[in-house]
Amino acid sequence: TGYITVDPGFGNTAACNSAITFIDGEEGILRYRGYPIEELAEKSSFVEVAMLLIFGQLPAKADVERFRGMLTDEQLLHEGMRYHFEGFPSHGHPMAMLSAMINACGCYHPELLSSEMDDERLLRATATLMSKVCTIAAFSYKMTKGQRMEYPDPSLSYCRNFLHMMFSMPHRRYEPPLQVVRALTKFLILHADHEQNCSTSTVRMVGSSGANVFASVSSGVCALWGPLHGGANMAVIEMLQQIHDGGDDPRSVVAKVKDRKFRLMGFGHRVYKNFDPRAKILEQTCSELFDTLGVSDPLLDIARELAAIALTDDYFLERRLYPNVDFYSGIILRALGIPLNMFTVMFSIGRVPGWIAHWYELYRDPDRRICRPRQIYTGSGKREYVPIASRG
Numbered sequence: 458t459g460y461i462t463v464d465p466g467f468g469n470t471a472a473c474n475s476a477i478t479f480i481d482g483e484e485g486i487l488r489y490r491g492y493p494i495e496e497l498a499e500k501s502s503f504v505e506v507a508m509l510l511i512f513g514q515l516p517a518k519a520d521v522e523r524f525r526g527m528l529t530d531e532q533l534l535h536e537g538m539r540y541h542f543e544g545f546p547s548h549g550h551p552m553a554m555l556s557a558m559i560n561a562c563g564c565y566h567p568e569l570l571s572s573e574m575d576d577e578r579l580l581r582a583t584a585t586l587m588s589k590v591c592t593i594a595a596f597s598y599k600m601t602k603g604q605r606m607e608y609p610d611p612s613l614s615y616c617r618n619f620l621h622m623m624f625s626m627p628h629r630r631y632e633p634p635l636q637v638v639r640a641l642t643k644f645l646i647l648h649a650d651h652e653q654n655c656s657t658s659t660v661r662m663v664g665s666s667g668a669n670v671f672a673s674v675s676s677g678v679c680a681l682w683g684p685l686h687g688g689a690n691m692a693v694i695e696m697l698q699q700i701h702d703g704g705d706d707p708r709s710v711v712a713k714v715k716d717r718k719f720r721l722m723g724f725g726h727r728v729y730k731n732f733d734p735r736a737k738i739l740e741q742t743c744s745e746l747f748d749t750l751g752v753s754d755p756l757l758d759i760a761r762e763l764a765a766i767a768l769t770d771d772y773f774l775e776r777r778l779y780p781n782v783d784f785y786s787g788i789i790l791r792a793l794g795i796p797l798n799m800f801t802v803m804f805s806i807g808r809v810p811g812w813i814a815h816w817y818e819l820y821r822d823p824d825r826r827i828c829r830p831r832q833i834y835t836g837s838g839k840r841e842y843v844p845i846a847s848r849g
């Protein structure tokens with residue numbers, strides 16, 4: 458009943474109240490629980506940021522230590538999960554594996570699927586999800602490489618342990634430089650939440666039916682996969698590589714965009730209309746990483762040139778299109794040695810705390826209702842049924 462209007466892409470519809478993340482798109486401001494993203498990226502660990510997002514406060518040292526212990530306890534996968542992995546073709550996409558395995562993982566933790574959730578149980582579910590996604594991601598990488606799985610090392614921090622599982626070999630242990638660990642930490646913190654984006658709204662939508670946190674997070678992975686959302690970090694590198702391999706002039710690429718023959722990946726945002734603060738931090742991180750590693754990447758040079766041209770062009774200025782988080786994140790992931798088809802998996806690892814925070818906020822909302830949008834029907838009126846023998 459009442460007056461219903463269509464709002465394509467929900468650009469003008471608030472689906473909920475939320476106290477987790479604040480964005481001012483005009484001013485380029487992003488805060489988690491009130492804390493500026495710039496400060497968190499500089500001073501916090503990813504584990505602290507995860508606790509902040511989910512429980513609302515910067516955690517005390519003892520609480521972080523306890524949670525780190527829980528993360529360590531949850532690093533290993535149940536042996537039964539190996540059979541799930543073996544069922545995937547070795548060329549299967551890691552995002553498909555990740556979403557399926559997160560859901561499967563819930564089956565091994567029935568105590569965490571209960572409809573009675575509280576802080577302590579959610580902390581355990583968070584430790585399980587945050588640890589298992591790293592192990593699943595590294596496992597799927599090793600599988601596609603035909604290499605033996607490296608077991609997690611309980612003595613390592615969250616980021617170091619992930620890098621170890623990805624890149625250590627039986628005969629050679631990977632010891633990442635500090636700058637690599639810092640870049641990964643920043644990448645994860647910057648991706649940890651972004652209010653009602655497509656995947657988070659999906660998690661809330663699924664959670665609104667009362668679905669458990671594993672099923673809801675698994676649905677978030679599926680929503681993130683698309684090239685207009687988390688898949689953009691991969692699409693940016695493919696685009697830059699094409700420009701590089703074809704020897705194209707970035708100016709001709711911008712001209713194609715203006716002719717509407719091309720969409721510049723890593724540009725534009727539904728909310729940020731001046732700049733994306735995450736892109737600023739990552740551009741800086743890129744420079745630091747390449748300087749300290751003493752390496753260069755021709756794709757970074759092309760990216761900078763493209764950005765410089767686009768940022769002075771009327772087409773981009775009129776539409777207020779600026780580089781977004783994905784414009785530089787792929788270049789960082791390449792420098793860390795992450796293969797292209799795992800870029801969106803990396804985004805997922807970062808976004809898990811945000812998805813859980815939103816799932817829990819919704820779970821505790823006394824006004825929670827199942828999400829059930831309306832529609833305006835545009836199909837045909839009542840029709841006479843035609844038996845199959847009489848159809849032309």
Ligand code: CMC
Pocket residue numbers: 466654684685686687688689714719720721722723724725726727728776778781782783
């Ligand atoms: N390149 C060229 N033109 C663009 C771009 C772009 N990347 N993005 C938007 N436009 C134009 C679009 O053609 C339209 O022009 P006009 O008004 O003349 O028809 C105008 O800008 C508004 O675009 P829109 O598609 O209505 O904007 P939206 O808010 O629906 O889409 C977006 C936002 C992020 C999906 C879009 O900007 C885009 O496709 N960007 C490229 C993909 C990308 O980088 N995605 C990552 C987003 S940030 C991380 C995340 O959310 O995961």
